[in-house]
Amino acid sequence: MAKQPDSDIKLPDPAVWAQNWAKIAERSQKLLSEFAAHQQNEASPPHPDPLNLGGAFLAMTAQLMADPKRLAELQTKLWQDYAALWANTADRFLGKTAEPVVQPDKSDKRFRHPDWQENHVFDFLKQSYLLTARWMQDTVRQTGGLDPKLAKKVDFYTRQFVDAMSPSNFPLTNPEVLRATLDSGGENLVKGLENLLEDLDRGKGKLNVKMVDAKAFEVGRNIAVTPGKVVYQNDLMQLIQYTPVTEQVYKRPLYIVPPWINKFYILDLKPENSFIRWMLEKGYTVFVVSWNQPDETLIDKTFESYMREGILDGLDAVKKATGEDEVTAIGYCIGGTLMASTLAWMAAKGDDRIKAVTFFAAQVDFSEAGELSVFTDDDTLKYLDSKMSEKGYLDGGEMATTFNMLRANDLIWSFVVNNYLLGKEPFPFDLLYWNADCTRMPAKMHTFYLRNMYQQNLLSQPGKLELAGEKLDLGRIKIPVYLQASREDHIAPCRSVYKATHLYGGPVRFMLAGSGHIAGVINHPNAKKYQHWLNDTRTNPASVEDWIAGATEHVGSWWNDWDKWLSKKSGPKVPARQPGAGKLKAIEDAPGSYVKKRIVD
Numbered sequence: 001m002a003k004q005p006d007s008d009i010k011l012p013d014p015a016v017w018a019q020n021w022a023k024i025a026e027r028s029q030k031l032l033s034e035f036a037a038h039q040q041n042e043a044s045p046p047h048p049d050p051l052n053l054g055g056a057f058l059a060m061t062a063q064l065m066a067d068p069k070r071l072a073e074l075q076t077k078l079w080q081d082y083a084a085l086w087a088n089t090a091d092r093f094l095g096k097t098a099e100p101v102v103q104p105d106k107s108d109k110r111f112r113h114p115d116w117q118e119n120h121v122f123d124f125l126k127q128s129y130l131l132t133a134r135w136m137q138d139t140v141r142q143t144g145g146l147d148p149k150l151a152k153k154v155d156f157y158t159r160q161f162v163d164a165m166s167p168s169n170f171p172l173t174n175p176e177v178l179r180a181t182l183d184s185g186g187e188n189l190v191k192g193l194e195n196l197l198e199d200l201d202r203g204k205g206k207l208n209v210k211m212v213d214a215k216a217f218e219v220g221r222n223i224a225v226t227p228g229k230v231v232y233q234n235d236l237m238q239l240i241q242y243t244p245v246t247e248q249v250y251k252r253p254l255y256i257v258p259p260w261i262n263k264f265y266i267l268d269l270k271p272e273n274s275f276i277r278w279m280l281e282k283g284y285t286v287f288v289v290s291w292n293q294p295d296e297t298l299i300d301k302t303f304e305s306y307m308r309e310g311i312l313d314g315l316d317a318v319k320k321a322t323g324e325d326e327v328t329a330i331g332y333c334i335g336g337t338l339m340a341s342t343l344a345w346m347a348a349k350g351d352d353r354i355k356a357v358t359f360f361a362a363q364v365d366f367s368e369a370g371e372l373s374v375f376t377d378d379d380t381l382k383y384l385d386s387k388m389s390e391k392g393y394l395d396g397g398e399m400a401t402t403f404n405m406l407r408a409n410d411l412i413w414s415f416v417v418n419n420y421l422l423g424k425e426p427f428p429f430d431l432l433y434w435n436a437d438c439t440r441m442p443a444k445m446h447t448f449y450l451r452n453m454y455q456q457n458l459l460s461q462p463g464k465l466e467l468a469g470e471k472l473d474l475g476r477i478k479i480p481v482y483l484q485a486s487r488e489d490h491i492a493p494c495r496s497v498y499k500a501t502h503l504y505g506g507p508v509r510f511m512l513a514g515s516g517h518i519a520g521v522i523n524h525p526n527a528k529k530y531q532h533w534l535n536d537t538r539t540n541p542a543s544v545e546d547w548i549a550g551a552t553e554h555v556g557s558w559w560n561d562w563d564k565w566l567s568k569k570s571g572p573k574v575p576a577r578q579p580g581a582g583k584l585k586a587i588e589d590a591p592g593s594y595v596k597k598r599i600v601d
Helices: 014-041 053-065 068-093 120-141 148-164 175-184 187-202 264-268 275-281 303-322 334-349 370-376 378-391 396-405 408-421 430-436 443-455 494-502 544-549 559-567
Strands: 228-233 237-242 248-250 254-257 286-291 327-332 354-360 481-486 508-513 531-534 552-555 573-575
Touching: 053 068, 053 148, 068 120, 120 148, 148 370, 148 408, 175 187, 175 408, 187 408, 228 303, 237 303, 254 303, 254 334, 264 275, 264 286, 264 430, 275 286, 286 303, 303 334, 303 443, 327 334, 334 354, 334 443, 354 559, 370 378, 370 443, 378 443, 396 408, 481 494, 481 559, 494 508, 494 544, 508 544, 508 559
Parallel strands: 254 286, 254 327, 327 354, 354 481, 481 508
Antiparallel strands: 228 237, 237 286, 248 573, 508 531, 531 552
């Protein structure tokens, strides 16, 4: 017999209940007052639809109405699903066993509280939401006649709406919140409003949802603690040379260029999962670029500046520090896009200092760049240009919101429920601390990147993109390449990353890791998590699907496979080099001062 709705809910003390609701009313009034004051202080009213979402959905609606038969079929299917759900729910109320009409995805964390399954009312709410959400998204995706980019935009923002309207996001339709409210006499909502006010205050009138307790971590104290020295710096970056942990090291230093959209210490969060520490243990001399936090003084920096003052100046510094002309290199994410562009430029110049290169989640062909391409249509880029023109850079919070929207349920709505409805403090998680440690983008650099890479896809076309006087051709890059992608990456999709296997002129070893954009890269072998796939074919197939079909799955991290590949390209062993012992003297201890600049507390 089906379990009946719970009847063990405790009623709150009336006095406490009344007191807490008085506090809620008081804080709500303060919240509305502060919001109104912020709106009055706005220099100019915001554009009502800067991304032209109204136009996109109007075009979709016009196409949908042009096929009334298809619309009627979709509507009939929804009615049939609801009829089955009503019959299912009636059976459960009568004590019969009934299989659910629809189930949430296994990765969906919103409906894990037992009441979503065991309580008939909340189970009905959950299933009715899932049915409607599926109908809305299927209707949008099956609407023909739309430009592919417009269709992707409509689909993306439909999902944002669907995610926002989940019953888990509202106190009266979330059983966990209702229980917490009754058990605490409304104290959770009082605390939640206090958290909301704090987040508005921290965001200067804009909601800045706190994902983690910022006081729980400090760069250089309990994260990014691998010993080393800053041995070079300019306006744009600091170069860190790490202290060796082996008596001998490979002759060729390893030079790492991380993305500037985030900070480099994702490679060095804590000792037990630090990629940097692991490479030191394997006998490499490790150098890492730590990008500066752009402000008004760096607004004229361009994509070319990041190449010259980032990669090229860094290579010169590595030679001064070690005496070595030849290095191996890594480019991660947008740092990999810059690295590929620089290697094509160096090839045109006859500069062959980099002898082998590894790319982590790095795209060079953006024709299938995933959902981030939604943010590179003309309307969105014009809006970004107007935002960046105010200060000369893109605020880090804008970029963080963009990435969080790609996984809104996990990175937005879960914190709304936890912080505001349940009144809890975020869990002290180092990865979320790093995720919230935002960085800015100089306007000229960021516009160049979005328009030339995402929008026009020029880097993948020989001779179409010019950088520092040279027309770039990735085919001129003849050095060995190790290309990493992650199967569940929503930022650099594996299908997009794989396209580079047919663009570089030298041998390319492609490896597909399990998990996503971060965990697919940062997966220490000792963790014994996930898996990776290898395919020893001499010629990479046309598509990643064909490559996967011939690949072999291996349990655990891919780091050991990569180390075997890189060690053969790193030269013989030589005595270990100490930071500051060469021609470049130590400036300060790692992780340096640039990475400690925060724009959000």
